[in-house]
Amino acid sequence: MNIRVGQGYDVHQLGEGYDLWLGGVKIPHTVGSVGHSDADVLLHAMCDALLGAAAMGDIGKHFKNTDPQWKGIDSKILLKIVSEMLEKEGYKIGNIDSTVCLQEPKIGKYIPEMIKAIAEVTKLPENCISIKATTTEEMGFVGRKEGLEAHAIALIYKS
Numbered sequence: 001m002n003i004r005v006g007q008g009y010d011v012h013q014l015g016e017g018y019d020l021w022l023g024g025v026k027i028p029h030t031v032g033s034v035g036h037s038d039a040d041v042l043l044h045a046m047c048d049a050l051l052g053a054a055a056m057g058d059i060g061k062h063f064k065n066t067d068p069q070w071k072g073i074d075s076k077i078l079l080k081i082v083s084e085m086l087e088k089e090g091y092k093i094g095n096i097d098s099t100v101c102l103q104e105p106k107i108g109k110y111i112p113e114m115i116k117a118i119a120e121v122t123k124l125p126e127n128c129i130s131i132k133a134t135t136t137e138e139m140g141f142v143g144r145k146e147g148l149e150a151h152a153i154a155l156i157y158k159s
Contacts, residue, residue, distance in 0.1 A: 004156050009048065010150050022042050023042045035065070040075035042100050043118075046079060097154075098131050103135050
């Protein structure tokens, strides 16, 4: 069995007039993620982890933020495309573990919905997707509420 692990990281600024999308779920808040797509940092980190595990580059290589076809796109579509790319290469996803770092809002109550959305896109059982949330104890750009970040690690395999 060929087992691989990949790590992903993404960061976006927060700004007024934008929606806050995390894990494919729109979170009510006064500010949202600024970006070319829907700026879902969690799904972007997961895409990078999966692509990295397969040595296929990163999300920017496949979905350039200067390409108008990706403007405003739902990041669940990007995750679906990445999952299909892996499948085409003979890989299956074992599991994905992730952490979202943001000062506010508290997102714990949205995590089950995020897991469900990600499971539907990746065709993974929900118990193979982990999402954790933390603050940065008011330190750095996350603590100052200027942005948010996400980290993800994924295991893929060929049997």
